[in-house]
Amino acid sequence: MAGTGKVHMRGTEALVSVEDLVMEFPAGRRAVVHAVSGISFDILEGETLGLVGESGCGKSTTGRAMMQLPSPTAGSVRFDGVEMTELSKEDLRRTRTRMQMIFQDPISSLNPRRKVKDIVAEGLSIWHNDAGDTAVQKVNEVLDAVGLDPEVVSDRRPHQFSGGQCQRICIARALVLDPKVIICDEPVSALDVSVQAQILNLLEEMKERYGLTLVFIAHDLAVVKNVSDRVVVMYLGKVCEVAGPDTLYAHPAHPYTDVLLASIPEPDPDHPVSDRQITGELPSPINPPSGCRFRTRCEKVQDLCSEEEPELREIAPDHFVACHFPNEVPVSVNGN
Amino acid sequence: MAAERPLLEVENLRTYFDTPRGILKAVDGVSFTLDKGETIGIVGESGSGKSVLVRSIMNILTSNAIIPDGSEVFFDGKDTRNLSRSEAKHFWGTQMAMIFQDPMTSLNPVKKVGIQITESIRYHLGASKQEAMERALELMVQVGIPEPRKRLKEYPHQLSGGMRQRVTIAIALACNPKLLIADEPTTALDVTVQKQILDLLASLQEELGMAMILITHDLGVVAGRARRIGVMYAGKMVETADTTTLFHHMNHPYTEALFKSIPRVEHQSHTRLDAISGRPPDMVLDLVGCRFAPRCRYAQEQCITDEPDLFDTGQTGHRQACFYPVGSPENAEALAANQATGITAAGLDLTAAAVS
Structure with missing residues (x-):
């Protein structure tokens, strides 16, 4: 679970590249929470990158660090040729208009006292003159795009909407400034399966229509697989495996990916419930295990795992894993 | 026993x-x-x-x-x-x-x-x-x-x-x-x-x-x-059966729709999900007819006027409440009729449902 390697980076054509990102928080009494410990990945323009892992693996922290919310402890985040970590406050503000975020709980991320049209228009009123018809037109356009009727919803307030509709409003708010990148932090985890499907479809449509690049953060591999072009599996602040979603499902190389796949509840009674279960608890990020961080819960653990941190390496074309003893993967396979 | x-x-x-x-x-x-x-x-x-x-x-x-x-x-x-x-x-x-x-x-x-x-x-x-x-x-x-x-x-x-x-x-x-x-x-x-x-x-x-x-x-x-599953919609049980029967012979369109909206890990990525359009009815209103009809692809005139009761399907313990159960010839006819007009009897636009 090293993830210090960078063999999976694709060079200069990437729209966003994150290198050696480290995020640490003081935890009192000189203790430090190692939330993210040196991860690297890049995102091509128009691509959807899925970040998947359990609670506490640092996936949300990574998403927020990309937005400089707050700035990472160390490492670099390059967005469209600009080093985000070195920007002045004012430049950062300007850059952030092109990088937006959607959060997990749609209801609490909307101001309950404001009308939908004002919530969605806020970005416009900050950045442009909000007078005139163009702003109203733009708000109506994005509301319409996310499947809400502007005439009906504009004057309503968030409490009059269901969770799924609130998430649509959040998506509209993110779209209004024509961003290049949207970071979606568990956008469907709080929703019912039926509504989840609507929102996932909507994100795909919006990506197509507005030419977006997405970062999709979730804990459910089935959801991530559905929307992503490339998946990064994270565990305790490190990268375990990077691959295309279909390759990852067909040939998971990392033991942790195996467990994540086995945990997905299959809607099929003939499909036996897998015996594979992750044992134990997530170790404390204040004092993470030496070597491979997954070793305390891994079935395949050997002495080497505690001594040496595995680096990301390519085991098949565009399939990278950070494990000393990965599963066999057919090298000739072309999963995507 | x-x-x-x-x-x-x-x-x-x-x-x-x-x-x-x-x-x-x-x-x-x-x-x-x-x-x-x-x-x-x-x-x-x-x-x-x-x-x-x-x-x-x-x-x-x-x-x-x-x-x-x-x-x-x-x-x-x-x-x-x-x-x-x-x-x-x-x-x-x-x-x-x-x-x-x-x-x-x-x-x-x-x-x-x-x-x-x-x-x-x-x-x-x-x-x-x-x-x-x-x-x-x-x-x-x-x-x-x-x-x-x-x-x-x-x-x-x-x-x-x-x-x-x-x-x-x-x-x-x-x-x-x-x-x-x-x-x-x-x-x-x-x-x-x-x-x-x-x-x-x-x-x-x-x-x-x-x-x-x-x-x-x-x-x-x-x-x-x-061992058994009951599917509820808008305050009513719409289908009950033992688990294997339910998954193999889904009768109610709502059960089918719920099932289809789950992202499956076996499917290729970027597979479009069959989301259920619309949302459940406001239960303060007096509801007439089948409660799922406004969101149902198969809805016919009868679904808007009459409320279906739970009835036995013939398989032991399997009961469902739909006039046009999934998998029956009536269901296929209903869908064909709706697809021909592009709109269900309850006004659900099938062409739009396919896009949004």
């Missing part, structure tokens, strides 16, 4: 709420039975009335709830609604227990875990402090909490989400209930932890021989866990 009365009999249960907007019919005529040691899964979207259903069974409704005459809930041969206060006090916990969706809000944040587990043991079983603590320790081991002795002295905020849910399970099991109601026990948890908790519930149930009602919005969760 066959002659024995089921543990739980729910007969035409209706639960209404008196709200400022009018009478809200949260549960509107639900019947089912549950045998000793059996698991039933109840599946439906938010607002379908599944939580109100189990709260009615447990008789823990808010004061504005109205249960009209004719609704009956028999537990172990006794009508739970006619229990006196003193009987009810020892009924919760020892006969039926419940675990809720959010373990953080169902635990008291300012009391140590040990106190919260021993509370009901001392109250219901009259155990001494010492005995209760020993029993609590046993329970902590049973629900798989590492370092149980240390954890007993900790507060809920010191535990992870999965551990907290294990604690609520320990509390629910403290007095050996005959029926455990799990209301979305894993919705707030990660998939990996969800699996751990579901596995734990299954093994505990086998060990203790409890009956269980497992409520969820995800058909995937109940597929491997429940």
Whole structure:
């Protein structure tokens, strides 16, 4: 679970590249929470990158660090040729208009006292003159795009909407400034399966229509697989495996990916419930295990795992894993 | 065994709420039975009335709830609604227990875990402090909490989400209930932890021989866990069957739609999901016809005017409430007719549904 390697980076054509990102928080009494410990990945323009892992693996922290919310402890985040970590406050503000975020709980991320049209228009009123018809037109356009009727919803307030509709409003708010990148932090985890499907479809449509690049953060591999072009599996602040979603499902190389796949509840009674279960608890990020961080819960653990941190390496074309003893993967396979 | 009365009999249960907007019919005529040691899964979207259903069974409704005459809930041969206060006090916990969706809000944040587990043991079983603590320790081991002795002295905020849910399970099991109601026990948890908790519930149930009602919005969760499944929509049961029959012969369009909206890991990435368009009806209104008709691809004239009842499909224990059940020739005709016009009888635009 090293993830210090960078063999999976694709060079200069990437729209966003994150290198050696480290995020640490003081935890009192000189203790430090190692939330993210040196991860690297890049995102091509128009691509959807899925970040998947359990609670506490640092996936949300990574998403927020990309937005400089707050700035990472160390490492670099390059967005469209600009080093985000070195920007002045004012430049950062300007850059952030092109990088937006959607959060997990749609209801609490909307101001309950404001009308939908004002919530969605806020970005416009900050950045442009909000007078005139163009702003109203733009708000109506994005509301319409996310499947809400502007005439009906504009004057309503968030409490009059269901969770799924609130998430649509959040998506509209993110779209209004024509961003290049949207970071979606568990956008469907709080929703019912039926509504989840609507929102996932909507994100795909919006990506197509507005030419977006997405970062999709979730804990459910089935959801991530559905929307992503490339998946990064994270565990305790490190990268375990990077691959295309279909390759990852067909040939998971990392033991942790195996467990994540086995945990997905299959809607099929003939499909036996897998015996594979992750044992134990997530170790404390204040004092993470030496070597491979997954070793305390891994079935395949050997002495080497505690001594040496595995680096990301390519085991098949565009399939990278950070494990000393990965599963066999057919090298000739072309999963995507 | 066959002659024995089921543990739980729910007969035409209706639960209404008196709200400022009018009478809200949260549960509107639900019947089912549950045998000793059996698991039933109840599946439906938010607002379908599944939580109100189990709260009615447990008789823990808010004061504005109205249960009209004719609704009956028999537990172990006794009508739970006619229990006196003193009987009810020892009924919760020892006969039926419940675990809720959010373990953080169902635990008291300012009391140590040990106190919260021993509370009901001392109250219901009259155990001494010492005995209760020993029993609590046993329970902590049973629900798989590492370092149980240390954890007993900790507060809920010191535990992870999965551990907290294990604690609520320990509390629910403290007095050996005959029926455990799990209301979305894993919705707030990660998939990996969800699996751990579901596995734990299954093994505990086998060990203790409890009956269980497992409520969820995800058909995937109940597929491997429940023996029978009831699908609820807008306060009604629309399809019930044993699990294998339900998955192999889905009859109700709502069951089918719920099933299709699940992202499947076997499918190629970027596979478009069949989302259910629209949302459930406002239950304050007087609903005429099939409640799912406005969102249904197969809706015909009859669906708007007549309300289908649950009827037997011919397979044992399989009942459903649709005039045009999925897989029947009538259903195929209905879909063909709707596709030809591009719009269902209830006004759902099929062409738009395919795009949005």
